Amino acid sequence: MSKIKSIKEALNDAKEILKDISDTPKKEATILAKYLLNVDDSYLFLHEEDEFKPYNKFISLVKRRGKAEPIEYITNRVSFYSREFFIDRGALVPRPETELLIDEVVKNIKKLNSKELCIAEIGIGSGIISIVLALLLPKVRVVASDISKDALNIAKINIKRYALEDRIKLYHTPYLKGIDEDIDIILSNPPYVSNSFKIDRPLEYEPKEAIFGGKEGGEILFDIINLAKDRGVKFLACEMGYDQKISMQNALLDRGFKDFYFYKDLAGLDRGFVAKNS
Numbered sequence: 001m002s003k004i005k006s007i008k009e010a011l012n013d014a015k016e017i018l019k020d021i022s023d024t025p026k027k028e029a030t031i032l033a034k035y036l037l038n039v040d041d042s043y044l045f046l047h048e049e050d051e052f053k054p055y056n057k058f059i060s061l062v063k064r065r066g067k068a069e070p071i072e073y074i075t076n077r078v079s080f081y082s083r084e085f086f087i088d089r090g091a092l093v094p095r096p097e098t099e100l101l102i103d104e105v106v107k108n109i110k111k112l113n114s115k116e117l118c119i120a121e122i123g124i125g126s127g128i129i130s131i132v133l134a135l136l137l138p139k140v141r142v143v144a145s146d147i148s149k150d151a152l153n154i155a156k157i158n159i160k161r162y163a164l165e166d167r168i169k170l171y172h173t174p175y176l177k178g179i180d181e182d183i184d185i186i187l188s189n190p191p192y193v194s195n196s197f198k199i200d201r202p203l204e205y206e207p208k209e210a211i212f213g214g215k216e217g218g219e220i221l222f223d224i225i226n227l228a229k230d231r232g233v234k235f236l237a238c239e240m241g242y243d244q245k246i247s248m249q250n251a252l253l254d255r256g257f258k259d260f261y262f263y264k265d266l267a268g269l270d271r272g273f274v275a276k277n278s
């Protein structure tokens, strides 16, 4: 028979398992315990001598994290733009830097002074960008595509959670193929990593079609730049790799965009661009 473990002992065991994979093993152990027991920090603190009943289940979750699986896939929860979303292995775990793309889109939409706008997002993934924009901008409508059925199913759960079914329409299609709506703005955080890039362990759990953008990495972004020109949208906003500024600048100039700028992330790296059709 296995020994009865208290909450305190279980957290210590978890910390030990996580110490090589995480910079914050105590914090991650606590997140997993709170998730499994459905309690908050103060409960754990006040009941630390109580038995941790689902100990074996807890340790199996901790071991998944110990193999570098993103904690968000284990808890099916992710926080983005101060809101909580459902997440699962079919979609990329939202990254904090993508919040900056939202800020750039909102800033440029405000300058347009238009009442009703249609935004198209290419590669909606879990839905975080389109959902946050729809919540921040009550007059916009969104059409969003993805080539992954699994990602679209996750987006659907999140769209329902925020009751946005009437304002965000999903399409299982590449780019905007077959979407005939009159689109004002295109935005995308597409896959932009080179196919030959050796990814680290946590990324191995994420869908390949959400990460790799072609031989060079920027190929999907180039296609999106072409599409934005062809569809004559008011502006295009995209996230990109930190080393893609020159290639994107050349692609934008080649397609006749004259009015564009690049924005940086909080680490000071080039992270995306906004290009206006003049």
Ligand SMILES: C[S@@+](CC[C@H](N)C(=O)[O-])C[C@H]1O[C@@H](n2cnc3c(N)ncnc32)[C@H](O)[C@@H]1O
Binding pocket: 091, 092, 093, 094, 095, 098, 122, 123, 124, 125, 126, 127, 128, 129, 145, 146, 147, 148, 151, 173, 174, 175, 189, 190, 191, 192, 209, 210, 211, 220
């Ligand atoms: C980097 S993830 C971004 C997901 C989400 N928008 C976010 O910011 O977290 C890129 C998404 O684009 C999708 N995708 C890849 N190529 C695509 C294409 N040609 N057309 C539409 N979606 C595509 C992937 O399946 C994935 O869900």
